[in-house]
Amino acid sequence: MNGEFLEVLKARNLKECLNNFLSSVLKATGADGGSILVVTEEKVKARQGKVPPEVASIIEGWESKVEEKLKGGALVIHGKEPIPIAEVALPSGSGRLYNLPVFSEDKVIGALSLVGGPGYKLAPEARKALLSLLRGLNAVLPLYFKLEAAFKRKEFLEFFFQIGQYLTSTVDLNKLLLDITEIASLVLDAMAACLLLIKEGTDEMVLEVVYGGGSEALHMVKGRIGEGLVGWVAQSGEPVIVNDVQSDPRFNPKVDARTGILARSIICVPLQVKGKTIGVLEAINKRSDDGFDEDDLKILRTIAAHAAVAIENAKLQLSLKEERDRLLRIQEDMRREFARNLHDSTLQYLSAISMGLEHLSRLLEVKPEAVKAEIDALSKMTRQAIREARLLLFELRPLILESQGLIPALRTYVEQLNSTGNFLAHLEVEGLDKPLRREVERNIFSIIQEAVNNVEKHAKAKNVWIKLGVEGDYLTVSVADDGVGFDVKEVLSKYKEKMSLGLLNMQERARAIGAQLSIRSTTKGLGRGTIVSLRIPVSAAFASGEEKE
Structure with missing residues (x-):
């Protein structure tokens, strides 16, 4: 009997388990055929041996009634109660039909039917073996239910793992x-x-x-x-x-x-x-x-x-794609900006110097006494071209900012601006007795640079004041001019429409260091001009000990 029960345990799923069980029952009882039904979340059936069509219809009727009763509520068999076995004589002495409940943990979950031919009767030993196998099945079924639940969970997890992979790809x-x-x-x-x-x-x-x-x-x-x-x-x-x-x-x-x-x-x-x-x-x-x-x-x-x-x-x-496209547009804008600045300043001087040299060669032949004055003019023009080129290079890559810091870089920048003669630049620094964080220095310099570039292009200013100081819990930076001023709202709306580089650059650099950027401008009166202001929390502006190193 133990060997027969082990065959039941070898099954890999509930269907196989019921087939193995039914095979063991037929062998132990000598019945010709049998059928078993188990109803849980799903209906599972197994049938083996000789089951005549007329007997099969009777069994199916019984199984349908069991299924209907189970839908209406659980049927309970207490552990001490004997398992009922219904016995029916088939017509014309063609055999006998037996029916038993299949249960799990005292709850009826299905039915077992056995068919015997003419002269068949369930002997006491066979009855004992049948009940023993049925109780063994009662013990085994919960394990298979858990196993099937685990398989379903595994399939569920695999399915949703595949969904997750697909969606994230x-x-x-x-x-x-x-x-x-x-x-x-x-x-x-x-x-x-x-x-x-x-x-x-x-x-x-x-x-x-x-x-x-x-x-x-x-x-x-x-x-x-x-x-x-x-x-x-x-x-x-x-x-x-x-x-x-x-x-x-x-x-x-x-x-x-x-x-x-x-x-x-x-x-x-x-x-x-x-x-x-x-x-x-x-x-x-x-x-x-x-x-x-x-x-x-x-x-x-x-x-x-x-x-x-x-x-x-x-x-x-x-967002990354949009940022990449935006950076490419900015890069292209910067190239055009650099080309325009190079053309409008240095190349203009170089062209004038080239024409002056050609004029000088002719002057040597016709009016030698005027050559010295022409050479002086060309020398002056050359020095101006050099200053313009140096300023352009300084704006592209201020090495002094990396090596000595923001204040020395601004002093050099102001000297470069004043050497061009477009306007007079002033630098005022108060209360900055501690070093700033490198990231803060770079972004402040870029914002000042952009503000000054706008003054140079649009303001027609005579003076530009660059001020840095500490007010309470904030580091303050401002760039002010005495130029013609502008309508801030109108210009800002155009910046948004055209996605222009200048303002976007200042705004993004301000956000990068947690600063507040503001622009005020007046077109009339004694206070005419523009002020670009920056407020940075002191806690975010100054360098810690590690950053100083």
Whole structure:
């Protein structure tokens, strides 16, 4: 008997287990054939041996009744109670039919039927062996249920691991959103699925994509956090299952009117990254009459977890692409700016020097006494060209900034500016008795440089004042001029439209060091001119001991 029971244990799944069990029972009892039914989450049947058609129909009738009773509630057999065995004589003396309950942990979960031919009768020893095998099956079945649950969990995890890999490999945001809703709809067997993203910094939700019925009507519908079931999920960060939406007070009928879909049942989960809700994933109208359940919720939450990470990844990729394109545009702007500055300053002087030299050669022949004055003029022009070139190179790469720091670099910069003669530059420094962080120095210098460049191009100023000091908890930097001034709002709007380099460069460098950038300008009166101001928290501006090293 132990050997027969070991055969039962060798099975790798419930179906194989029942077949092995039935084989052992037929061998132990000498019955001609048999059938076994087990009903848990799924129905599993096994049949072996000789079962005539007319007997098979009787067995199927019994099994159907057992299945119906189990649907109505659990049937219990207490451990001390004998296992009932029903015995039926088949017509015309063609044999006997036996029926027993199959149970697990005192709960009936199915039925076992045995068929014997003419003259067959279940002997006492066979009956004893049958009951022993049945009790053994009772002990084994919970193990198989756990094993099958583990296999299902493994398959579930493998399936969602594959989903996660697929979603995170997609960097096209629009395709990703459509894939997420398609997966949610198909896996949950829902008529439609949709995905809404929260617009950053607002309470507005945008329905980005829909899979299933009514897609065209649904696309780009907007709502607000807290509005309807979807808005409630976005606000609370909690999932929801509603299989009768009309009876739920959170349901907003206006949503149906906007989307064109008559929702009956809804399951909805938040899309969250690091505890922050970035959107909502929703499945609409379960195809089965049972509606959505807790298993559906577990599945949708798993999809949403993968989806949220994938969406953030795709957004980051898109942001990186946009940043790369922006940097390429800036690089091109810088090239054009450098070429324009080179053309307007140094190359103009070099062209004039070249023409002067040609004139000088002719002058030697016709008017030698005028040559000295021409040479003096050309020397002066050459020195100016050198100063312009040095200033241009200094603006591109101020090595003194890296080697000696911000204040020496600004002093050199002011000297270079004053040597050009376009305007008079003044530098005032107060209270900076400690070294600044290198990153802060670089960004301050670039902002001052950009502000001065704007003065040179547009302000028609006679003076520029560069001031650095400490006011309370802030390091303050300002660049002021006495030029013509400008309409700040108008210029800022044009900067946004044209994505111009100058202002963007100052704004981004200010953000990089946690500074506040402001621009004030006046076009009339004695105070006419422009002031570009920068305020940096002292805690972020000055270098620590390690940074000094």
